[in-house]
Amino acid sequence: MMRAIVVDDELLVAEQIDRMLVNAGVKVLGRCVNPHEALGMAKALQPDVLFLDIEMPELSGLEIAERVYADKLDMEVVFITAYNQYALDAFRVNALDYLLKPVMEEDLQRSLERVGIRRQYRGGTVNSGGQRSPIASLFGKFALYLDGGPEPVRWVTSKCAELLAYMLLQPSEKEVSKWELIEALWPVQHAEKAGINLRSTVSRINKTLRDCGSGMALASVRNGYRLVSSDEAPAMDASELEHFVLDTIEPNSDNLDHVEQLVLRCSRPFLQEFDGVWCEPYRKQYHQYFLHLGKRLLLYYEKAETEPFKALRLADLLVEHDPYDESLREAALKLHHRTGGSQRATAYYEAYAELIHTELGALPGDALTALLRTLTS
Template sequence: MERSEKLTRIVIVDDEELALDYMKRLLGKLQGIHIAGAFTNPFVAKDYILLDDIDLAFLDVRLPEISGIELANQILEHKPHIQIVFVTAYDKYAIQAFELNALDYLLKPVTTERLIKTMNRILKREDQAASIPEDQPSLLHLQVFQHVVFTLADQQPTVLQWRTKKTQELFLYLLQNHDQWVRKSALIELLWPEYEEDKAYSLLYTAAYYIRKSIAPYHSFLDISNTNGGYILHTQNVLLDTERWESLLASAPQMNKESIHYYVKMMELYKGDYLQEYDFWWVESERQRLHKMWLSTSLKMAEWYRGNSQAEEAVSIYEGICSRHPQAEEAYWGLMKIYADMNKKNLVNKWYGLLSSVLWEELHEKPSEQITNWFIEWQMAHA
């Protein structure tokens, strides 16, 4: 089978496990593709497709609670460039498939020869599309987890150089409050409270001027307007990683065997705490709000792995929490329980000792009574 250099990422959706496994085996024999996910639950599949970079979806027409046709409609509404192939036992759905701009439809039972023909059509369409410029407006991806990075399609990520730290701080404060009016007097109180009014306003105007110069390459996406005694940082076609992450978390499905992959991909977007490398005091409230959401979700994932006998995955998450949030007692306790189940006494003692040391050094406190009582009872049972 001919193929382009680009690897085609595929998702398969079929409510029958046998049919799903059959399609996975067929596709697994072909070169140039990667099966990114296989789902029996169409709603979990939709969430995964909208989160990940997927090129092609094989959808069974008959799915529980929603038809493959409607599922395709919902996917294409958000990601119109994803290619759809329907798999069905009924050829009457073919007309609907092509009305939805589906690339093809396959009749069950699918044969290897028919599948190869479909994949060759896909690769041909990909190569043709690659040579045609997109009419869709590009997006400016703005990373503010950990540090600030500007990224445009087909360009290297850029870290802007700011003339002064105050100029940088003004930009980040306006970005945090983007598309909202911020009083100049409030900005002066925030950034230059020690100066006389005339001097402070002069510094504000100078900083705003240098911001405009710095973001000039992104004028189609970012613009500062000076109106009614305040500033507004207008954003257009800007995707902030914090906002994307929070939106994905808010719409996340219930955690289960199929959706846990959604959570893994989503949590990979959290590259570090919000503006982690900056020490501006006004950042702290938003940083802590997002961090608590990350911590709560991480603990929930670790508990799910532990409850489903996937100790290695649970340990990895718990250790990550301890590294990023050394005072998170629940993570240490989770590790202690896992190693207690494995009868690894030295590791139970190690993590209780680490928790005790961290809490005493940083807070001058001891582990909670609940954890301490659990540890004492465990020691007595294994004396």
Template sequence: MIQALLVDDEQLALMNLELMLKEMPMVNVIGAYTDPAKAVQASAQLNPDVIFLDIEMPGLNGMMAAELLQIQCPRTKIVFLTAYNNYAVGAFELNALDYLLKPVKLERLLKTIQRLEEQKVEESADKHENKTVIRSFQSLRFERCGQPLLNIRWRTSKSQELFAYLLHNRNRFVGKNHLIEMLWPNISYKKASTLLYTTIYQVRNCLKQAEIDLLINSVSTEGGYILETDNLLIDVMEWEKGIQALPAINHDNYAEHQRLFDFYAGDYLGDYDYLWAESERQRLRSIWLHHAMGMAEFCTSSDKIPEALTVYQRVVQMYPYFEQAHFGLMKVYNSIGERAAVEERYNLLAELLNRDLSIGPPAEITNWYEEWKQLNLRKL
């Protein structure tokens, strides 16, 4: 989401620009000012990604305001608004991203927003390129510069689970007694305390040997630990932020939606039977399934039939009991005249549910299938 600040002494022009930007789902207008001095004062706290700044203003004009704004927000992009072409050279001398002629046209404004989005993605990639990444979809692993770190060797399964639990509760206090109860419930408190200290030492040593910049801070006054992850990227966080930031799927952002769909490599810590992870596992799975079904529906409505089939098939492969993905496959097969595939998919679903869960397909699917069969019989 692009955070935008608007500055124009003409109230009507300011309102028109704000209305156009609010129609764009990728933009959030965080402030609109007719007084440039107040905008400069507020800018440091608002920290916008972009400032749309009118040049011709009485008192503190746009060029002067831009210099002050760049001191307050050095990373913020400036887009100048002007009624005159001859300001362009001066605008770009101030490292402005763009300048727009007034009255601003929607089509031209969209191009500026697209440039902002592209630059934001590039800056994010540069920022993340050399950071250590912790991956926790399916299995727990580490990467740096896109390459897996192979020198992580957990001494015991308990040390791995302890680290995974601290990561799960990253940047939050986790009590010593809670860890003992979770990891060593059937051992005397004295012995379990010794095991906890030993395991914490093993985890710290393992991270140190792998040169992973993570701190496990002891909170002696409260008797517990905090894992600080400010210097690392965590795949589940980056993935969920990406899902939340993207507007509804369309032809322009389809590739990014596809990237996030593919990014989900499996359930959160799916390789381990950590009961404490189940709630988060279910939550992230629900987000992915909702996103996947939206992808499949978009592909179907956009006549991207092979892509729709691929999405539905991956969902079925990962979650065989998710009936709606089977139903989606049946409908897509029907749309391309693959009657045998419709029957095969329905029978496969019915057999799977009966064998493993002793139930039949949902009434919605069964009714659709029976009507489909009758319709096809009449065609013969």
């Protein structure tokens, strides 16, 4: 589990970020409103990430960050600021990211992902060929990171990103015909123009991959291409999710933090920015994988008698992705009853009943209705 310290001289802001971090599955080791105490707390508790308000009286967040790096403390720094003008100063002292007030959940999640990537791959060395370890994120916006760096590789065009994502999803070393690629990415273009666009896009991808030292390339083979790598294939969140599901790896006390982070990462839309028809089968497949692993994690929470609010957050997340799954609704109903009693459970049931009546012209299932009676009797 990622560990954090929050430093902000405004108590309400510090408390808000504390709550948001806890909701995101982060363990908050400490919260500090006195900037003079921040460095000592960081040294004593050794968090993975230090969330620092830039503008504080007497001692600014920038000064604290400079001392953190001068003392070679092994932690990331994310700044919190009300003004964009501090962004350059933030990166001048090697901060990983900065958040603008009021802090939004999606921005905080982005920072946590960067922290996770940096921490996971910290210490990796460049091999003798100058290549760098790649990791691809296919949930949310497609991104390729190298050596755990905070910034993804930048592509010349969106088609470069889309074509590479398509190739990453193919079986290792598979040869993909140019006709398949044209049908997937340029389905309405004339064949000759589409062929030119394909060759141009491949060329741009290979230049970008070469310039950043990724060790990957799209190699021309007969009438198509295949993705080759001088080392192991890139790590991918999609592959990791598939591995957990198909190899039936159950959540347990040893892998719990990892599974929780994986479920959270994979709750985002798959290949979010691409609208090609080719994406749809993959979206359905990985959506099912996400639900499968999420349900297994929820079952683990139930057996381990995990703190109910934490389990409820997971249940509600899964329901967002599959609102008509009554097994999920039953789990959520039990948790609403545990956390809010009969009144809250009844309100949850009635909201669901109204939803399916409006959307489907249906009633809640007998099992869910019977469960409500049992809980509220």
